[in-house]
Amino acid sequence: MASYKQLSKYNWKVDIPLGYENGKRQRVIKQGFKTKKDAEKFATETLAQKNRGYIASTESNILFKDFINKWFNEYKINTISTNTVTNYRSRIDTHIIPKLGHYKLNKITNIIVQDFYNSLINEGAKASSAKKIIETLNNCLKYAQKNKLIYNLPTDIERVKMEKPKVEFWNKDEIDFFLSEIKDTYLYTPILIELFTGLRIGELCGLRWGDINFKTKYLNVTHQVIYDRTTKELIFTDKLKTPTSYRKMSLPEILIDHLKDIKGEALKTDFVVLSREGSMCNPRNLSMNFTGEIAKYKDSLSDKMKSSPKDFGHYKSLKQITFHALRHTHATLLIFNGENIKVVSERLGHKSISETLDTYTHVMDDMRDNTAELLDNIFKYKPLHDDKKQL
Secondary structure (H helix, E strand, O other): OEEEEEEEEEEEEEEEEEEEEEOOOOEEEEEEOOOOOHHHHHHHHHHHHHOOOOHHHHHHOOOOOHHHHHHHHOHHHHHHHHHHHHHHHHHHHHHHHHHOOOOEHHHEEEHHHHHHHHHHHHHHOOOHHHHHHHHHHHHHHHHHOOOOOOOOOOOOOOOOOOOOOOOOOHHHHHHHHHHOOOOOOOOHHHHHHHHHOOOOOHHOOOHHHHEEEEOHHHHHOOOOEEEOOOEEEEEEOOOOOHHHEEEEEEOOOHHHHHHHHHHHOOOOOOOOOOOOOOOOOOOOHHHHHHHHHHHOOOOOOHHHHHHHOOOOOOOOOOOOOHHHHHHHHHHHHHHHHHHHHHHHHHOOOOOOHHHHHHHHHHHHHHHHOHHHHHHHHHOOOOOOOHHHHHH
């Protein structure tokens, strides 16, 4: 039973026994309550948390730097890809531990996290960078909460509004033009696969013939190729970005036919996309090759006519997008043409539909303009002639 003591006029102290742990008596002692009623309320909440299993005195009193290292090394490292491991480790060592590591795990509050976030912004961190640091912190604290080491999650804070950049993509005309221009080049196969699957570039480079079922016309995404920034080596791995990255998707006939044409005597374990030298493809090199190729089409038609008047007959100016924007192109074309957003989300390997909706907000906004026309088409409405409208 809790005991109470009045230290001064507006200062009450409470001593709450929590039983024994490892042969040692455990208790919570706190003072500074203005009234005995406030102290009693605190005692009731503390005992309720204890009864629900949320108070593990020894573990929850651990220094946060020790807990986050334990969480990362024993759990998180096994759930994320190689380069994501490097990113997490950098955020933890550079930002989180220096500013929060000295706190006890169960003493980290909303205001402490808010002050931490504010300091990141005030020291020049971009809102997007600060968001990722807080996400890493939140993941760790969620783990602590799930293991009932803390009762509340202290990461519900105010954040700087972040302007989300509008994703770039090509339209159908740009796709058709570029594919015709690279038809007989090394880039044609990886670009065609990317446009019809929306794979991440590492997944594309890790695609093997055994992943493609030509009978069912389905592709299984199970591996990727990455450049390990720590070891400076190219790695073929079965560790993907997130659990939802492991997925199965249908392939259109046009892509199936092309893959059948180029397969030849390739083994199931052979890579579909190879480097120019015929070995495992480096995602960075593929991306750079794409960027170099589309740079040939960066000039406007008028500028091309001035610089090369004899060569502009079949020329088309192309938006200078990144290789990753081909993934956005795939998703955007599907959404514009009415594919279910859940199907698109699963095809991309997103963690949730909300991630897909958030990424392609611009497409949803554009589609709103088509809703009225869609309804007219559904009900086969024929507009009245202008002269009848005036009657």
